[in-house]
Amino acid sequence: MAEMKYINALQGLLANRRRVNGLVATRERMRQAVDNQTVKLVENTNDLHKAADNQSAAVNERLDRLIEAATNQATDTNKRLDDIVEAITNQSTAANLRLDRLITAVRGGGSGEEAPAGANVAAAQGDGGAEKGGRTKMASSHSASTGSVADDTATIQDIALIERFSHEWQANAYDYQKSLNDLRASARRLLPILSTPKADGSRLKSADMERLRAVEKETACLARQPLFFPEMFHGVSMARDGTFRALEPGEALHLRAAGILDNKDPDALKEVWDRISRNAASPLRAVEIGSAAGRGSTEIAAQYVKRTGGTLYCIDPWGGSWYFTFLANLQIFDIEHTVIPIRSPSVDAAALFDDGSLDAVFVDGSHIYSDVLADIDAYLPKIKNGGIMFGHDLHDLPNRFDRNELLSISNINNGVVNYTNANGDVSRVDVHPGVILAVQDRFGDDVEHIPGSVVWVKQL
Numbered sequence: 001m002a003e004m005k006y007i008n009a010l011q012g013l014l015a016n017r018r019r020v021n022g023l024v025a026t027r028e029r030m031r032q033a034v035d036n037q038t039v040k041l042v043e044n045t046n047d048l049h050k051a052a053d054n055q056s057a058a059v060n061e062r063l064d065r066l067i068e069a070a071t072n073q074a075t076d077t078n079k080r081l082d083d084i085v086e087a088i089t090n091q092s093t094a095a096n097l098r099l100d101r102l103i104t105a106v107r108g109g110g111s112g113e114e115a116p117a118g119a120n121v122a123a124a125q126g127d128g129g130a131e132k133g134g135r136t137k138m139a140s141s142h143s144a145s146t147g148s149v150a151d152d153t154a155t156i157q158d159i160a161l162i163e164r165f166s167h168e169w170q171a172n173a174y175d176y177q178k179s180l181n182d183l184r185a186s187a188r189r190l191l192p193i194l195s196t197p198k199a200d201g202s203r204l205k206s207a208d209m210e211r212l213r214a215v216e217k218e219t220a221c222l223a224r225q226p227l228f229f230p231e232m233f234h235g236v237s238m239a240r241d242g243t244f245r246a247l248e249p250g251e252a253l254h255l256r257a258a259g260i261l262d263n264k265d266p267d268a269l270k271e272v273w274d275r276i277s278r279n280a281a282s283p284l285r286a287v288e289i290g291s292a293a294g295r296g297s298t299e300i301a302a303q304y305v306k307r308t309g310g311t312l313y314c315i316d317p318w319g320g321s322w323y324f325t326f327l328a329n330l331q332i333f334d335i336e337h338t339v340i341p342i343r344s345p346s347v348d349a350a351a352l353f354d355d356g357s358l359d360a361v362f363v364d365g366s367h368i369y370s371d372v373l374a375d376i377d378a379y380l381p382k383i384k385n386g387g388i389m390f391g392h393d394l395h396d397l398p399n400r401f402d403r404n405e406l407l408s409i410s411n412i413n414n415g416v417v418n419y420t421n422a423n424g425d426v427s428r429v430d431v432h433p434g435v436i437l438a439v440q441d442r443f444g445d446d447v448e449h450i451p452g453s454v455v456w457v458k459q460l
Contacts, residue, residue: 191219284308358383359384417429
């Protein structure tokens, strides 16, 4: 009986062992199936990645073709716009010349001969008969005796007319439109005196030459692009009906004759350009990043570059009417043959210049941290050994600010932060954090900050 129980138990164990072996075999089959499925999933995933890469490459290729086509179209459009601007400018110049000749002929008695110098200023002197009569007699004397005292008197009255609309705008604005032709004519007579003072201005007393120098920019604007005079010098825009609209504060700041430069900034920039000019062994090649309306830093730079017979490349993505304002300012400041405008994002335009080909680069584009850093990095290799990179809107040396505080607002144009001056005094000042951080990243405090200004300089 005991043997029988033993045999039954043994048979039960054998049956259990067979079941265990069966389970093990089933587990192996399932593991193999899972492994096979995993392999297929990996293969399918690789196929999907490959297909996605191929599709992405195709999309990128199509995007590149679209970008190239858009760039070509934009270039072609800009060229056509430039041609239109040139045509309009030439047409305007011709029309103004014909109008001046017509006015001269009418005021000269219809003879078609050139009227006496200064004769067409009379209408701008108001309705006083005595002033008109006195001006007419003086003009006749000027015609009869070239180089006489009447010459000086006529020139002085031209200066007075420019001063009237420069310094007494509120009282005379209503007369501006009807006096425009007289203002233009007076300004055109004065320009040669400003450009060659020894030859044409020697007859003027020094006090009168100082008066003329004081309205030099006003005179240039009225002679070359008089419709821009109200916005450049009085912060208003003239409508077709002769009325005026006050410009928005930011717009007025950019469009004024001095541009956005403050206090000692113009003198600081001139000091830097003096250095650049002294070190130049050939005509200057320089870049300005961020030209806006072309007033202020552009005009200062171009005058220095012009003296060397060089070229100033002004880089700005100009939108709307800003580009045409910039082109007009090139005429006003007589720098259209010195400046080459490049309507493009600044970093993209860097590819147009060979390494080591530029004497100087002025950085004043976007003030966002990453943008300033990108501009510095893109143009540093383009500057010759011994050249200069300089820029605008650095309040003081970077170590005078808390870097962490600057980083917290690095994605905005400007903000108020703690500033420690050379004496250790701490104050809150409004600065451009991106400019300070970018200069610190690339140069540390190994830059020159020109006192009284926000101009920084790095000699390479």
